[in-house]
Amino acid sequence: MEKSARPRTALNECVKVVVRCRPLSSREKNEGFDEGKKREKSRPEQKWYERLSAKSSDSKSGDAPLQVVKVWAERGAVQVHNPKGQDKLFTYDAAYDCTADTQTIYDEMVRPLVASVLDGFNGCVFAYGQTGTGKTHTMQGTPEHEGVVPRAFRHIWAHIENTASPDVTHLVSCSYVELYLEEVRDLLSKDSKKLTIRGQELNGFYIPEMTSVVCKSAAEMVRAMRAGNRNRAAGRTDMNEHSSRSHAVFLVTVETAHRDTNRIRVGKLNLVDLAGSERQRKTGAGGERLREAARINQALSSLGNVISALAENSPHVPYRDSKLTRILQDSLGGNSKTIMIANIGPACYNYDETITTLRYAHRAKAIKNKPVRNEDPKDAKLREYQAEIERLRTLIEARRAHERRKRAPRARPQPHEPEEETESLESEHILAESTIEQEKTKTEVLEHQIKSLEERLVQGGGGKDLINDLNESQIILEQRNMEIAERKKREVEMQQKIDLEEETTTIVTNTFATLQQEVDHKTARLKKCLSKYACLREEAVEQREAHDAERREHEALQAALIGELRRRLLLADSFVPEAGRATVLRLRYNDDCDAWELPEHAAEPLRARPLAHPAARRPAAACALPAAAAPRRRAHALLDLRPLPLPPTARRHVPPAPPPPARAKAVEPAPVAVKKELPAERRVSARPRAPSAHHRLGTAGVR
Numbered sequence: 245m246e247k248s249a250r251p252r253t254a255l256n257e258c259v260k261v262v263v264r265c266r267p268l269s270s271r272e273k274n275e276g277f278d279e280g281k282k283r284e285k286s287r288p289e290q291k292w293y294e295r296l297s298a299k300s301s302d303s304k305s306g307d308a309p310l311q312v313v314k315v316w317a318e319r320g321a322v323q324v325h326n327p328k329g330q331d332k333l334f335t336y337d338a339a340y341d342c343t344a345d346t347q348t349i350y351d352e353m354v355r356p357l358v359a360s361v362l363d364g365f366n367g368c369v370f371a372y373g374q375t376g377t378g379k380t381h382t383m384q385g386t387p388e389h390e391g392v393v394p395r396a397f398r399h400i401w402a403h404i405e406n407t408a409s410p411d412v413t414h415l416v417s418c419s420y421v422e423l424y425l426e427e428v429r430d431l432l433s434k435d436s437k438k439l440t441i442r443g444q445e446l447n448g449f450y451i452p453e454m455t456s457v458v459c460k461s462a463a464e465m466v467r468a469m470r471a472g473n474r475n476r477a478a479g480r481t482d483m484n485e486h487s488s489r490s491h492a493v494f495l496v497t498v499e500t501a502h503r504d505t506n507r508i509r510v511g512k513l514n515l516v517d518l519a520g521s522e523r524q525r526k527t528g529a530g531g532e533r534l535r536e537a538a539r540i541n542q543a544l545s546s547l548g549n550v551i552s553a554l555a556e557n558s559p560h561v562p563y564r565d566s567k568l569t570r571i572l573q574d575s576l577g578g579n580s581k582t583i584m585i586a587n588i589g590p591a592c593y594n595y596d597e598t599i600t601t602l603r604y605a606h607r608a609k610a611i612k613n614k615p616v617r618n619e620d621p622k623d624a625k626l627r628e629y630q631a632e633i634e635r636l637r638t639l640i641e642a643r644r645a646h647e648r649r650k651r652a653p654r655a656r657p658q659p660h661e662p663e664e665e666t667e668s669l670e671s672e673h674i675l676a677e678s679t680i681e682q683e684k685t686k687t688e689v690l691e692h693q694i695k696s697l698e699e700r701l702v703q704g705g706g707g708k709d710l711i712n713d714l715n716e717s718q719i720i721l722e723q724r725n726m727e728i729a730e731r732k733k734r735e736v737e738m739q740q741k742i743d744l745e746e747e748t749t750t751i752v753t754n755t756f757a758t759l760q761q762e763v764d765h766k767t768a769r770l771k772k773c774l775s776k777y778a779c780l781r782e783e784a785v786e787q788r789e790a791h792d793a794e795r796r797e798h799e800a801l802q803a804a805l806i807g808e809l810r811r812r813l814l815l816a817d818s819f820v821p822e823a824g825r826a827t828v829l830r831l832r833y834n835d836d837c838d839a840w841e842l843p844e845h846a847a848e849p850l851r852a853r854p855l856a857h858p859a860a861r862r863p864a865a866a867c868a869l870p871a872a873a874a875p876r877r878r879a880h881a882l883l884d885l886r887p888l889p890l891p892p893t894a895r896r897h898v899p900p901a902p903p904p905p906a907r908a909k910a911v912e913p914a915p916v917a918v919k920k921e922l923p924a925e926r927r928v929s930a931r932p933r934a935p936s937a938h939h940r941l942g943t944a945g946v947r
């Protein structure tokens with residue numbers, strides 16, 4: 245992710261939100277009727293199951309009651325059965341049920357976005373949702389069902405082939421990174437090296453050192469994606485056989501140069517497959533999986549906070565809270581056109597998670613981005629390559645001219661000329677020949693360099709003639725699909741408008757014959773309003789409960805992390821030598837460099853408290869007196885206000901003395917050994933010690 249220039253003027257464009265509901269998995273179908281599993285569920289879930297089972301016997305349909313989600317594709321709405329009250333209804337830009345395939349989602353929603361990227365805009369598609377709801381299935385797909393990412397590759401290359409002409413040059417490059425345990429890793433480098441996010445909140449963040457692979461076809465990009473996927477962290481949980489344990493970002497950069505206008509457009513497409521939120525109770529995660537889950541949930545919670553802050557137009561957006569939100573800064577509230585695909589599962593077992601996902605997705609609809617076309621940005625590689633090719637060409641020209649001058653016919657030695665002169669002319673000739681040879685080799689090297697640079701660029705020679713019939717008909721078909729998708733989108737929007745206006749117009753258009761009619765009508769409206777009010781109150785209670793649950797989870801996580809921190813600090817106290825501990829405590833973490841640093845001008849902490857000199861009239865630090873030991877430092881004149889370590893409150897455990905043999909008992913009484921041990925212990929605690937890491941944690945107010 246290269247740093248790009250900030251846009252000057254931009255039109256606001258809302259984040260588009262799409263919901264996709266996957267089919268019930270075979271496991272969910274079986275689990276619904278498994279009495280053993282039902283008993284394991286928490287009480288509210290069990291009640292829900294019981295209610296549904298009752299309904300199921302009424303409806304006589306096997307698995308229908310297990311599903312709580314109903315998708316109204318033509319309205320872009322999702323309805324969720326509420327076990328405690330009224331059903332919930334959310335509307336989005338589009339909604340797809342389990343029968344919809346990725347092709348439809350791509351044609352209707354993603355295709356226009358990729359077209360904008362080819363026109364020089366930034367674009368982002370990210371899949372969000374609970375674990376096992378089909379984010380990877382949507383983004384990457386399977387060999388049988390191609391996902392959004394490979395479809396975008398094919399779309400990009402179909403466009404490049406279609407617009408091939410000698411006046412248009414393209415450069416396509418891709419990068420692939422993952423965020424695993426809050427570390428950014430390069431998936432396209434052999435050793436998956438760790439990367440650093442640089443930049444400031446105001447100017448946007450970027451990753452300067454990530455590998456960028458120049459590609460010449462869609463197949464090459466798919467190969468790069470697969471190579472990256474092999475390096476990506478994945479693992480098994482109770483909810484997903486192949487669960488992604490990291491957030492992955494595939495970045496495609498398309499640069500297009502038009503010779504006639506001499507302008508370069510750079511479009512960047514971020515394709516993000518997030519790891520899913522998960523509850524330890526359901527995934528059965530432990531050990532390393534639990535650590536991963538904690539980090540995944542933490543990053544997703546930061547993402548949720550960013551979405552909420554942007555939706556509420558809050559003056560502060562906490563992008564800095566996690567690396568994920570830093571990476572996605574431009575996509576959320578910045579210079580980008582963005583699509584959020586919210587993946588949900590239909591099972592009642594996941595009711596809470598589905599509602600949470602739908603709420604965040606609904607909030608994301610209010611986020612306004614400011615996309616602008618990126619024209620002639622400073623970091624365009626195409627311009628760099630073109631300049632380099634131009635420079636090499638001039639160099640070759642200069643060399644050739646030099647060569648020609650050297651080859652110019654020289655005066656032949658005349659018979660009457662002296663022999664020495666003839667010899668010198670001949671040696672000069674040989675020297676010139678060898679220089680020409682050397683120059684020739686250098687020119688060849690330069691020509692080779694030009695060729696390799698030109699190979700990276702895609703430049704069409706024959707325009708439309710190059711495209712075979714199949715490709716052309718495919719493009720026509722895609723255009724038709726896009727038109728159909730556009731019409732469908734308009735239909736959904738109109739349907740949503742009609743639904744909204746239907747309610748308001750009924751009041752206006754209604755004319756009442758009698759007063760009683762008006763009273764009845766108004767009573768009905770009042771009842772409707774009251775039920776809406778009850779619904780909202782219920783939602784507020786639910787949100788508070790969800791918030792409380794989330795807080796409890798965070799508290800448990802925090803307690804676990806503090807426990808871990810204490811253990812590590814204890815280890816540091818026990819094993820880091822006292823001499824080096826003061827230095828260790830001064831280390832500060834630098835977010836930008838992703839490393840621990842020793843601040844340059846930080847005062848060195850005092851190893852011991854300064855004592856008043858016994859000979860001085862006024863109290864003064866012993867080290868401040870001239871007699872004090874040299875060398876003196878400025879830091880020595882500072883007063884150390886940190887509390888001294890408290891003496892230990894527990895006595896050191898003294899192993900009980902082995903029962904003495906009957907005869908020795910009278911000679912060596914046991915209590916003496918305990919008495920001897922105590923003063924020695926006190927002496928240790930009274931000695932001025934370097935501040936311990938553990939002690940610092942205590943004074944920092946961490947409970």
Ligand SMILES: Nc1ncnc2c1ncn2[C@@H]1O[C@H](COP(=O)(O)OP(=O)(O)OP(=O)(O)O)[C@@H](O)[C@H]1O
Nearest residue numbers: 266267375376377378379380381484487488519520
């Ligand atoms: N629309 C769908 N149609 C059919 N099967 C699906 C669909 N969506 C998901 N699945 C199946 O559900 C399972 C889980 O999907 P996937 O791995 O994509 O979930 P995920 O959201 O990426 O999970 P995680 O966050 O744990 O990585 C897979 O076996 C996948 O094939």
